[in-house]
Amino acid sequence: MSISVTTWHLEQTSPADLFPAQAPPAEQGVRIVRAEVPSPEFSRFLYTAVGGDIRWTDRLTWPYAQWAEFLGRPGTETWVAYEHGTPAGFVELAAEADGSVEITYFGLIPAFRGRRIGGHLLTYGVERAWDLAERWPGRAPAKRVWLHTCSKDGPHAMANYQRRGFRLYETTVTEEDEIPAPGPWPGAGPLTAGHTAGE
Template sequence: MLVEVTTWYLEMLDPKQLHPVTFSDFNLRIEQAEIPSPEFSRFLYSSVGGNWYWIDRLKWNYERWFAYLNRPELETWVAYISGTPAGYIELESQPGNNVEIVYFGILQQFTGQGLGGHLLSQGVQRAWEIGAQRVWVHTCSLDSVYALPNYQARGFQIYKQEVHTQKLPDKPIGPWLGAYD
């Protein structure tokens, strides 16, 4: 199917712009995935993005995943609730002291509970800790209805908006092929 997609680019230029929120589940822990693991990263990507047409990386082979993950400028932080992966945020340090939130999201069963605001707050704080002078992200009209409002509520400002047409499958594939069949 052919759809019109709006993409918003957002940025934060000062740590004081961040409006953090906390998530008060004592079973929550957020930790860095320090060992490059294509299997785990692909699981996170497809589990979070399967409902939002995240399909670009599904074609990647093991070597491409490993090369992408095995870079010092990339950090993946994973939220766990009671030992279960609940979401993740991927940060990439870029030239000019920019840090991009490359991917961010919550697994479906954990959405709408406030975890996304907390994980995003923690990720942005980490971006400032590693030397960012600008933290930026992009989201689009295919993402969760919570995405853009969450970025804006944390203090991100839209600096650019684009509209394009994109060919997509008739429906999102879900966390794995056939998950909802």
Template sequence: MKARRRVRITWLEMREPGWLRPARGRAPAVRRMREPVPEFARFLYETVGGPWLWYERRGWSDAAWAARLADPGVELWVACRGGSPVGYFELERCAGEVQMVHFGLLPRFIGRGWGGPLLARAVQIAWRGQVRRVWLHTCSLDHPAALANYLARGFRIVREESRTVLLPLPVTPGRSADSPASG
């Protein structure tokens, strides 16, 4: 079963590393997963994105996850505190641009002041190498502070639009919905 919902989508970018504005506080340690495990990637996606109705990858098979993670342009970074994962971000590098595909904290770690510092760290990592632009998009379904955090770190809005999307009913982390919705 799916529901129609009107969402506002905002695309943001940084054209220079100097646009990055640091955040107060210390980010959790981050480590790149050199051999990402599809089941763990699914766990991060569903647990971090569940409250915000991330739906595009629900229903992906292990093979689809493995194919995504095997793409040489894709980087999965996990933020940890005290040995436990607290969040993650996924970067995709292509033709001198880096898209921050996903970014977020596990729900139990939201509100501890780690979002801004972690985002700043993710942006620093995104700027590694020959990069001319770092970009992302967010929407009105995301955490209420997400857009403000992106703007506070120095991203600039380049486009906004509203559209109606079909959203599946929420699923329990670790389980798949019937199929991904299209928006």
């Protein structure tokens, strides 16, 4: 059975476009740290833990070498949000040769959604996209930060991006085979209904 999937492409063209979200209270113990050592095991954990209930499936078939090659590319970064030492979500950045930085993935593990972490993590990730060149000698400063989201994603994702100052620049509609949500690992099944990535 096929379904219609709408994909929205959004962008910022200046650091001034960002509208920061308020950070969670200090007692919540939220901190954001860059995973500086490329780790396919850790990145795949984040990918499946965040995307298991919202049909993130495109990387499930990646072999170890493909994960390692992607994560090892200059200008690729993974920033992880922790709440009291436990991973809560992540934002993945990928610099491009034309001066763009793509937010390739962003979201929260279901148990951490609705806890005022998503807007803060997205804000931090966008700031790191804009200053990414400072951490990669020889790379030109970012000219644009962009991402895409789709109708399979959580219902609050689009609003979160727009609240942070992203502007819609392209919309496409495609037909795709309907795929059940795989859950975070085989046999786990979809997680609690009503939770959405990046909330």
